[in-house]
Each structure stands twice: as structure tokens, then as C-alpha cells.
Amino acid sequence: MKREMIEDALIQPTILLVEPDDKVRPSLMDNLHSWGYTLIVALSETDAMQRVQGKGEPFDLLLMNQVGHSVAELVAIGRDICQHAGLPPSIPVVVMAECYGDDLEGQDVQMGDYEYVAYLEDGQQLKELLYLLCPVP
Structure with a gap:
């Protein structure tokens, strides 16, 4: 196997994390790193736009964590950030939903072709969704 192929197989996928909450961000970052992801961290949507x-x-x-906006917003x-980065749709x-009823807890809802809302019951649910959408080698 060529060296480039080996190096490509070992590259960790990268997540752009938009998390404004100073209390949540460190533990979320630790979890994402331990699950095998490389991170780009932004504190706001504006910060994310500047980074990309x-x-x-x-x-x-x-x-993205749902803070101050509706899920649809x-x-x-998120689509604007991806487009601004020149990335494909x-x-x-x-989106990790912030407030929701017991009827939604534990569900991952697909909102579009590549858009999802996670109504988290626990961290394992997020891990499984991320592994499905963005597998780690």
C-alpha cells in the first residue's frame, strides 16, 4: 500500500463545533476528541463564518448547539456556513436541540437531505449519530 493511502486512512474526520456555552464546550470537546474527531471550535455563527x-x-x-435560534433558523x-466555506451541500x-418535550427525547430527526436535529437523551446517542454521518477510521 502506498504511503499516501496509509496516511489518508489515518486522517481523522473534522467537525466544526459551534458552541457558545463556556460550561458545555470543554466537556463536549473532550468527548468529540475521545471519539476520534479533530475539531475546529467556534463560539458563534459569526466566528464560524470567519474561520471558514x-x-x-x-x-x-x-x-451546532441550539442557543438563541429556532431549529429551522x-x-x-448551518447551510450558510457550509456554503461560505465552499463545501458541498x-x-x-x-443541531443539538436545547429544549424539548419527553416525547422527542432520544430521537434524531432528519430535517432535509443532510440536516439533522438531535433531541439528546445522553452522549451515546450523539456519538452514534456522528459515527453514522461522519465515520471515524
Whole structure:
């Protein structure tokens, strides 16, 4: 096997994490790293746009926490970030819902072709969704 092929197989997928909450961000980052992902961390949608501007750091999945916006607004913002980065529309956008009823807890809802909302029951649910959408070698 060629060296380039071996190196490509070992490259970890990259997640652009948009997490404004200083209390949540460190533990979420630790989990994502331990699950095998490389991270680009942004504190806001504006920060994310700046990080990806002009073919900045590429990413394989966009993960956003629902803060201050509806789920639909965040999905649209996520698509804008991907487009701004010059990435294809097939980049998955995952929104972690903040407030929801017991009837939604534990569900992952597909909102579009590549847009998902996770109504998290626990961290394992997020891990399984991310592994499905953005497998780690």
C-alpha cells in the first residue's frame, strides 16, 4: 500500500463545533476528541463564518448547539456556513436541540437531505449519530 493511502486512512474526520456555552464546550470537546474527531471550535455563527472564510479550515460535519435560534433558523445558518466555506451541500449539519418535550427525547430527526436535529437523551446517542454521518477510521 502506498504511503499516501496509509496516511489518508489515518486522517481523522473534522467537525466544526459551534458552541457558545463556556460550561458545555470543554466537556463536549473532550468527548468529540475521545471519539476520534479533530475539531475546529467556534463560539458563534459569526466566528464560524470567519474561520471558514476564503477556503479556511475544511470540515466534514457541522455540529451546532441550539442557543438563541429556532431549529429551522440554525439549520439555515448551518447551510450558510457550509456554503461560505465552499463545501458541498452533502456536508451534514447536526443541531443539538436545547429544549424539548419527553416525547422527542432520544430521537434524531432528519430535517432535509443532510440536516439533522438531535433531541439528546445522553452522549451515546450523539456519538452514534456522528459515527453514522461522519465515520471515524
